[in-house]
Amino acid sequence: MSALANHSFAKMNGIGNEIVVIDMRDTAAKITPADARAVAAAEGGIAYDQLMVLTRPRLPGTEAFVSIYNNDGSEAGACGNGMRCVARQTFAGNDKTGLTFETRAGLINCWRGTDGETFTVDMGVPKFGWQDIPLAEEFRDTRGIELQIGPIDAPILHTPSVASMGNPHAIFWVDDIHAYDLERFGPLLENHPIFPERANITLAHIVDREHIVMRTWERGAGLTKACGTAACATAVSAARLRRTERKVHMTLPGGELVIDWRESDDHVLMTGGATFEYEGTLDPALFEAVA
Numbered sequence: 001m002s003a004l005a006n007h008s009f010a011k012m013n014g015i016g017n018e019i020v021v022i023d024m025r026d027t028a029a030k031i032t033p034a035d036a037r038a039v040a041a042a043e044g045g046i047a048y049d050q051l052m053v054l055t056r057p058r059l060p061g062t063e064a065f066v067s068i069y070n071n072d073g074s075e076a077g078a079c080g081n082g083m084r085c086v087a088r089q090t091f092a093g094n095d096k097t098g099l100t101f102e103t104r105a106g107l108i109n110c111w112r113g114t115d116g117e118t119f120t121v122d123m124g125v126p127k128f129g130w131q132d133i134p135l136a137e138e139f140r141d142t143r144g145i146e147l148q149i150g151p152i153d154a155p156i157l158h159t160p161s162v163a164s165m166g167n168p169h170a171i172f173w174v175d176d177i178h179a180y181d182l183e184r185f186g187p188l189l190e191n192h193p194i195f196p197e198r199a200n201i202t203l204a205h206i207v208d209r210e211h212i213v214m215r216t217w218e219r220g221a222g223l224t225k226a227c228g229t230a231a232c233a234t235a236v237s238a239a240r241l242r243r244t245e246r247k248v249h250m251t252l253p254g255g256e257l258v259i260d261w262r263e264s265d266d267h268v269l270m271t272g273g274a275t276f277e278y279e280g281t282l283d284p285a286l287f288e289a290v291a
């Protein structure tokens, strides 16, 4: 039987990004990709974009090791909106001002805003090298790579910026983020051979030097109301193109984020809300078919 049967969970969202948080620090058991998929089961499951699983800390000074699953069972290296939800839950149980978590992509520091409602997550240093994203072939300048869809002489979307925030992102710059069928192009681009580990696909419109509007097709999860790492990847890519300042407001379908690409150490700080919706216990029936 899965360690998740009868385990408690919290349903949350990070500006509309559907998040389930499961704190498994009370057990040494681990979960599998099949367990993660089972939690999202259409019947009796909880529809989520990302599942954040807290297990016992491996390093001193950290609160937990956090594993991040997409609803297709694949693991993500990072999830910005999910980390704000994890921070909210963990801050609720103590009076610390800052928390450190370990993820596959490294250590992540979080702070609670003075209003108690906004959370800042240090998303680390973005990577731009083609092997870091990764891309299947060498591109020296990742501010705009040769990639397009649609007719060769009249491409519909082309020349995305690419970046890694611990997970792969491609950002297409457009005038109107709603003018494209992202549900159709998203999966094609997510699975394009140029991205050996697939990629999160964003359409972004630069409104002015301090404001970007965007929406994202997420690797392993599909269209979401918000993708925090995509907001970070978009902000740093726009700044690299010298089209925005290093601190920008981002408007996502589910809400607003502030992204600050800190000059002193190149870390990306993401600030936004995290909402608790309800908590419950996972129905053991969800895991019956799981080996």
Ligand SMILES: N[C@H](CCC[C@H](N)C(=O)O)C(=O)O
Pocket (backbone or CB within 6 Å): 017, 049, 050, 070, 075, 076, 077, 078, 079, 080, 081, 082, 167, 168, 200, 218, 219, 220, 221, 224, 226, 227, 228, 229, 230
């Ligand atoms: N929603 C997330 C990202 C999920 C990442 C994922 N879709 C992947 O890279 O596989 C966020 O707020 O950053």
